[in-house]
Amino acid sequence: MQTVIAFIIIFGSLVFFHELGHFLFAKRAGIMVREFAIGMGPKIFGMTKGETLYTIRLLPLGGYVRMAGEDMDSVELQPGYRVGIILNEDDVAEKIYFNQSVTHPNIVFLEVERADLEKDLFIEGYDEEERFVRYKIARNAILVENGNEIMIAPVDRQFNSKTVGQRAMAIFAGPLFNFILAFFVLMALGMMRGVPASEPVIDSVMPNLPAAEAGIQAGDRVTSINGQPIERWNELSGIVQENPGKPLNFVVERDNQNIELVITPATVVENEQQFGQLGILRPIEQDPLKAVVFGATQTWDYTVLIVELLGKLITGQFSIDALSGPVGIYKATETVAQHGIFNLMNWAALLSINLGIMNLLPLPALDGGRLLFFGIEALRGKPIDRQKEGMVHFVGIVLLMILMVVVTWNDIQRFFF
Structure with a gap:
């Protein structure tokens, strides 16, 4: 159960932040986001807020942000469609029903002659009394087909109407947010656990391992290995790991004196590869x-x-x-x-x-x-x-x-x- 919880939290966080990057920069560019989904496949949870449907889906294989104007997103009202229109007080269409029967006290029925749901935003045709009528369509009008609601997307709210730079940033923001998430997690790790010091100073020595047996002590500063100057801990660990079982000539500074030691790193096998190990720990700083x-x-x-x-x-x-x-x-x-x-x-x-x-x-x-x-x-x-x-x-x-x-x-x- 611990593993399941850890996997769900980690996977969910990675996907959420990735899709959040797409979402935020799409919204910043003025693109309508139809759905923000975590997971793929059948929907197990959904909530609509504003113009976006937020869903959690069954298969843990990623996620997606569905933007208006992508793929098969567009909806057209073809000539001959019989639609029901709900108008606001200014006679502007706010909701349009088609491919279904509907009853509403303020509904107007129309046989479509022409309609534009993206640029000029209008619908015209013949009402039940055979009169030719034309109505404006609200920018946030809702289309209802077989019980499913979708908000229209004027052309300036669609993905493909944006500049190359805006579209590229909306796409690049997903991976970018993964790097940002990693940075904050590692920064939090440094604050909670402390930051390993960069200087090659020994904090503690593990018993019964090569460093202890050779006489290394806590507080010693490694100044050179095999004549190569050592200024950072990564230089020390790199040489040790690359030389398992090979004697190394150390010079350490202790109480303002240089002490020469010969230490042979122990051989450690990990993932079918060999690494050298001394048995020393580096200092941890809380900063x-x-x-x-x-x-x-x-x-x-x-x-x-x-x-x-x-x-x-x-x-x-x-x-x-x-x-x-x-x-x-x-x-x-x-x-x-x-x-x-x-x-x-x-x-x-x-x-x-x-x-x-x-x-x-x-x-x-x-x-x-x-x-x-x-x-x-x-x-x-x-x-x-x-x-x-x-x-x-x-x-x-x-x-x-x-x-x-x-x-x-x-x-x-x-x-x-």
Whole structure:
């Protein structure tokens, strides 16, 4: 149960902040957002507020922000439709019913001759007395079809009516918010747990490990290893990890004196790779300002790490078997959750950065693929044919679903067989 709760909170937070980025910048650009969804598939909860439907859906495979003017969003009133119209006190249409029977004390029935729900906002036709009439349509008018309500979207509220920059920012904001979320989680982690000091000073020494056996003491400052000057803790840990089982010549400063020690790092095997270990801990500092810096530097370091691993995957140094889907992430979350809230926060930040980077890949159906099309549009000075772009994204979605199935099957075989 602990793992389930942790997974739901982490997954929900990552998806929520990603979609929140899309939502806020779409609204900032004046785009109507029809739906803000967490999850995919059948709706299990829905609430309408303003012009947006907020939903939670069954399948934990992501989420989406549905903007007016995208895909098959438009609704047309064809000539010959018989509609019921509710007018306000200024004889402006506020609600239009079609494809259903309806009774209302103030309803006016009309056989449509022409209607424009996007630009000029009008509807005209013949009423029940065969008179030709024309009504204006309110910018926030509601269309009701078979009991389903949808607000009209004037052309200036639609996604495709906005500038390339506004559309690109609305799409880029999703991954951007994943990086922002990671920064705040890591900053909070630095404030709660403290920030590891950057200087190569030993805070404590673990018993029965190489450092203790060689005579390292708390408070010692490592100044060089094998003649290489050491100024930061990361330099110290990097050399130790890269030299398991190899004697290293240390120079440490203790009470204003330099002491030479030979230490052989113990060999630790993790994920079929060997690392050196001394058994020393670095000091932890409680400083809010350093926590902010820690959040930023860790976000950058994790970003670089994931990009490097992605590069190895593309060049064939990693196989597709190394990828994990929802099942693999769930099992990893189960392991991390056993080591406390701090490790879980670090894991959440890493996942958030990973989600941001994956979505920025220039592949169809991903945010990066859409940004690529916007870039081409900016260079050409005109948009690519919507149908062709839609077909490319559709093929991308199919390929991504196939990849998801393969990765999930690999996870199931790895963890359950």
